[in-house]
Amino acid sequence: MAASSLSVVNGRVVDVLPVGDRGCLYGDGVFRTVRVTHGTPCWWQDQLARLSRDAARLAIPCPAPDRWEQDLGQLPTGRPEGVLRLTLTRGEGNRGYRPPGEPTPNRIVSWSALPGHYDAVAATGARVRLCALRLAPQPHLAGIKHLNRLENVLARMEWSDSEIHEGLLMDTQGRIVGGVSSNLFIFQGGELLTPRLTHGGVAGVARDRTMAAARRLALTVREADLTLESVYDAREVMLTNSLMRVWPVARLQHRVWHTHDLAHTLRELLDD
């Protein structure tokens, strides 16, 4: 592990996993990314609820919140800002794809430093590129933050320019799915729209929070099938995830947005 990282596996401070873990063998597990601010994991209950819901969709039993909280207690204190990754795999089993009837999941909590650019981009707006890779629509995995993320890896490999902050992903049917690491919202005609996650994408906690915040502003919030044109036509475009919170989009390919008012307002409301 990099020196800036630290992990707790099943309650023990170790930096290794059994080589036969099905997460390593098949990507058979789920995860969540949690921002830590002022020593506190943000949106903790929501994150655990989403992790548990995702695990249930794969029939992986999710440990109760107090187990995760005990794990957190094992991480060294005194690091007020950072990123947690919570991973839950189906654990070990016999050879082959068939899972064990009663899995013994492995639980991993990893800490790493928060890259410095997240809050800066939130202020100035993100530069976004359109990815060439199109996601394959899979209703059985849509919305789940599972460990099968090769599509995201391949999409992220499309650019190395550090001036580009995120990539926009479409699926093979031409629907907008979201960012490589984020959910997408567009604001148009008084409505806040975000892609339906029936065929792909991840149901992020920041997405839930953004929708709730917009409803408190009395905006109409709707999940829809979005086209690339609808994104270009939007008055404002924004990206959300637990680290970004809300990023206004300043540029997508050659389209530039100067108005970020709603993005900034939602960002301020996200914790309420």
Added chain:
Amino acid sequence: MAASSLSVVNGRVVDVLPVGDRGCLYGDGVFRTVRVTHGTPCWWQDQLARLSRDAARLAIPCPAPDRWEQDLGQLPTGRPEGVLRLTLTRGEGNRGYRPPGEPTPNRIVSWSALPGHYDAVAATGARVRLCALRLAPQPHLAGIKHLNRLENVLARMEWSDSEIHEGLLMDTQGRIVGGVSSNLFIFQGGELLTPRLTHGGVAGVARDRTMAAARRLALTVREADLTLESVYDAREVMLTNSLMRVWPVARLQHRVWHTHDLAHTLRELLDD
């Protein structure tokens, strides 16, 4: 690890991987399954060639054959029959989907016992069910034996009846892709047909060998988009992978086949 398993990671006999390995984080890697018979790994050069080709498609540098052979040398001897799994991951990196510019891959060789039914089913024929899960067509990953195998896991979870030996997978466009853990061939009108792997599936070494063997029999061998109807209509249906070698299909849903002549012939020719 189960007591019947044993692993060599980067040349050392250990049973753990770094928790930050991208194989564990994202399924960012490839693997191959190799049958060991009379103490010899079958089709060894072909397996390494396929592993290397798959790794190249994901831009993961693959170690030279002699490294894998040294790993094999670390496994305890005296086990003439078994199964090897060769896994190559992109190794560790910084947080997030973006891979390191110069990855240091992790190399894992794991040994496990060969389940007893493989050769028995080859003689009697396999009973196969049609899976409800439909694969999502993804040309960028098609053919690669990568670590993103949740679709296979979910498909394999559809049945627990040990009298069912394999599941047949279609994609969301209605094309036959193959078995959950195997490639499929149908014999009809003097032609041996197998699904094209342009949208999904794994290009197995046993598939290559079966095609080569059939050509030595002067059969026409063709990759094609196959429908479920074409499978039901076939004179013979067979499944291949490195452990099965060639399994004749005796039953798919309610369709029964009594003729397995070509399957048995190909099976005998597979090592030539």
